[in-house]
Amino acid sequence: MKIGNKIRKLRELRNFTQEYMAAQLNLSQTAYCKIEKDETKVSIVRLEQIAKILSISVKEILSFDEQSFFGNMSPHPNTGHGIPHSVIPEEKKLYESRIHQLKEENKHLRDLILYLQKGS
Known part of the structure; x- marks a missing residue:
């Protein structure tokens, strides 16, 4: 690469x-x-x-090396998504926090779409 x-x-x-x-x-x-x-x-x-x-x-x-970084992953116990073994705990917390924020944002946007659809 x-x-x-x-x-x-x-x-x-x-x-x-x-x-x-x-x-x-x-x-x-x-x-x-x-x-x-x-x-x-x-x-x-x-x-x-x-x-x-x-x-x-x-x-x-x-x-x-992308392959060794992402090829060495284990599933997260709660989500089942892979997390690289080489990620330090602080980074892992940041990743999990960002994932949580994105899920909340997605939920908010879905709710907003439903609200707007009902208004039409």
Whole structure:
């Protein structure tokens, strides 16, 4: 996997947008996008900046392997969804919290749709 793709996958795991990353790096979204598409070379300084934003090390970016990360998953006892074994407890709590927030948002939107349908 190329470095840009690794950065993209890791960014997505953090639920960060390209716009957010670009702003943190003082780049345009287009310039940042070129990093993820491997259309521009990433200096070690830039890689260190990206690693800091993602709260990981440069080594973790370089060694990231999607297959080993997601291939080593066990089902969550309550949801049955897979959680990588390599996720630290704090990250696991963040993931579970985000999942809960999204479920609540989905419920609210479903309720809103039903309300609007009844009004029609």
